[in-house]
Amino acid sequence: MVQLSDKMRATPDLLKAVFRIPTITAYNRLEARPRTENFERSLRAEVRDALWFLTRQWQMGELESEDAGSAIDARIITHQLHVDRIALKDAKGRLYNEAMPMETLVEREPVRFSQVLRIQTAQYFLQLHSPAFKAKYFPRYFAVYKLEAGKEDDYRGQIEGLNFYLSTLKRGLNGEQMLADMQAGSFKAKFTIDGGDEGMLDEYIADFLAWFARQYSQPVQDDFAWDSRKLSYKFSVAAPNGQQTQLILRSENYNGDNLDWFDFDVDLSSRQLPVDAPDYIPVLEEDVPVSFIPTATVFKGMPAQRFWEMEERQLNFGKLNAKTTDHLLLLFAEFGLVYGNDWFVIPYKMAVNTLCEIKGFVVTDVFGDRTLIEAADAGLDNDWQHWSMFNLSNKDHLGSYNRQFFLPSTLIHSLQSDPIEKVNFLRDEMANMVWGVEEVIPDATGKGINGNEAADKTGVQPPPVTPSDAKIRYLLGTTVPENWIPFLPVHKPGSNQDINFQRAAMPKLGVPPKDIIKPKGVMLKEVPTPYFINEEEIPYSGTLVSRAYQRVRWYNGKTFIWVGRYRETGRGEGSSGLAFDAILPA
Structure with missing residues (x-):
């Protein structure tokens, strides 16, 4: 602070001269000296002058509605198509509605009968009988549907499964064969039925068939969507888009375990999905206008809009550990910290199996101004510069998108x-091939067991070496565990570079060789020879494919149980140690 004398105050010219002299002024930090220990009123940050706030709003242009008006009304019109048919893999189309989850319809496959399931189905059928009826007809059932003997070799390596098979062989019924005959209508012709018992038996059969259909959801005529060449599910859905046209959505790489919108692509070809329902009237497209009141977005840890509000600290944005390539996490952090209070939520309910496209979206603010909101990818930019979320890609048209959700x-x-079967497809670069390793195989008890422990060790040991005076010996080839199934590279037809992997077989060693080693699971033997897998489906990281039981309770209260598959990233390359034409010390 500059001190002025009385002479300087009396002389205006001198006052001007003083201020023309450059000076350096230093300030000390000013700190409050509280007179009480109660800071409650200070922390309130009370406002004393409301006119000051109005002045600041006028100064910043907020009274002119320059990027400051709050949304009070939103009106939207949508164009909706309703998906009403589905085709699994290359099968014909069929009608479909939301009475069953789409994952269930796509993933379910025939339930393979284990020894436990054969006994379980037969026991349930017997439980439906009255004691007298059961005592009369059980000997007749047993004479026709007793379990097949001589299957011990099928359970080699399965300790629990073999014990269960031997303990039930002479007293159990083959529920699998009983069910098949009931479905074929030939069950009652296999044994003698006393007069007056046929009506009661028909009631037991109907209850039994209804129970099994309710217990396990299975495809009709083995029609399920698994594509063995791509190791994924393949199916299509369609929505009527006029009297004679349809909008086709294709999913060719669904790996199981959570189906969502991004698993579909729009098929722009003229392919249609007709259904065998002459009396069916499809629900055509419709335009739906709706009006809403927008509400501000609220989430945990959201920065407070007013400086005297304290955040709940339920979400600490400061602990986000994001790298430069974590685009989604960086986008989330910027949304939460910078633009969190600029977003509004407009509730909009959609029926499931619906394709929705926003045709018009107008927002009205508190100043009466109306703004037309366009799509994020609207404009004259090139296709590769467009970006938006929840858009469906057009199949075989790179950079072309569809604005329907x-x-x-x-x-x-x-x-x-737990997996009842798991196959690890891994690359073996030293042997220049792919192995399908059965890590988990289905057991006779209905669960999955370790495939390596259950593998037969008797046929993989090389024959003993004949004693001689030679210092070296010739080895034609080494061997691998029996749960390692080979896939050899073969050229695609008409190509000298592109390859596929074809299933092969290892011989069982012996003198002479006994047989070939066959898979014990379902996935590696369900496709008849030749069985090919596309090369791109087995990268150098490998891939894991598992089968497991799924159970879900749908929103209509119905319970669905099915066997489905899911695919995961593998654990890298492997080495089998397979070698040929080796010279070894004797």
């Missing part, structure tokens, strides 16, 4: 059992 009737959560 698809809400399939899919699951949020399901109960999943």
Whole structure:
């Protein structure tokens, strides 16, 4: 602070001269000296002058509605198509509605009968009988549907499964064959039925068939969507888009375990999905106008809009550990910290299996101004510069997108059992091939067991070496565990570079060689020879494919149980140690 004398105050010219002299002024920090220990009123940050706030709003242009008006009304019109048919793999189309989850319809496959399941189905059928009826007809059932003997070799390596098979062989019924005969209508012709018992038996059969259909959801005539060449599910859905046209959505790489909108692509070809329902009237497209009141977005840890508000600290954005390539996490952090209070929520309910496209979106603010909201990818930019979320890609048209959002009737959560079968497809660069390693195989008890422990060790040992005076010996080839199934590279027809992997077989060693080693699971032997897998489906990281039971309770209260598959990233390359034409010390 500059001190002025009385002479300087009396002389205006001198006052001006003083201020023309450059000076350096230093300030000390000013700190409050509280007179009380109660800071409650200070922390309130009370406002004393409301006119000051109005002045600041006028100064910043907020009274002119320059990027400051709050949304009070939103009006939207949408164009909706309703998906009403589905085709699994290359089969014909069929009608479909949300009475069943789409994952169930796509993933389910025939339930393979284990020894436990054969006994379980037969026991349930017997439980439906009255004691007298059961005592009369059980000997007749047993004479026709007793379990097949001589299957001990099928359970080699399965300790629990073999014990269960031997303990039930002479007293159990083959429920699998009983069920097949009931479905074929030939069950009652296999044994003698006393007069007056046929009506009661028909009631037992109907209850039994209804129980099994309710217990396990299975495809009709073995028609399921698994594509063995691509190791994924393949199916299509369609929505009527006029009297004679349809909008086709294709999913060719669904790996199981949560189906969502991004698993679909729009098929722009002229392919249609006709259904055998002459009396069916499809629900055509419709335009739906709706009006809403927008509400501000609220989330945990959201920065407070007013400086005297304290955040709940339920979400600490400061602990986000994001790298430069974590685009989604960086986008989330910027949304939460910078633009969190600029977003509004407009509730809009959609029916499942619906394709929705926003045709018009107008927002009205508190100043009466109306703004037309366009799509994020609207404009004259090149296709590769467009970016938006929830858009469906057009199949075989790179950079071409569709502005329709698809809400399939899919699951949020399901109960999943331990794998009853797991195959690890891994590359063996030293042997220049791929192995399908059966890490988990289905057991006779209905669960999955360790495939390496259950593998037969008797046929993989080389024959003993004949004693001689030679210092070296010639080895034609080494061997691998029996749960390692080979896939050899073969050229695609008409190509000298592109290859596929074809299933092969290892011989069982012996003098002479006994047989070939066959898979014990379902996935590696369900396709007849030749069995090919596309090369791109087995990268150098490998891939894991598992089968497991799925159970879900749908929103209509119905419970669905099915066997489905899911695919995961593998654990890298492997080495089998397979070698040929080796010279070894004797």
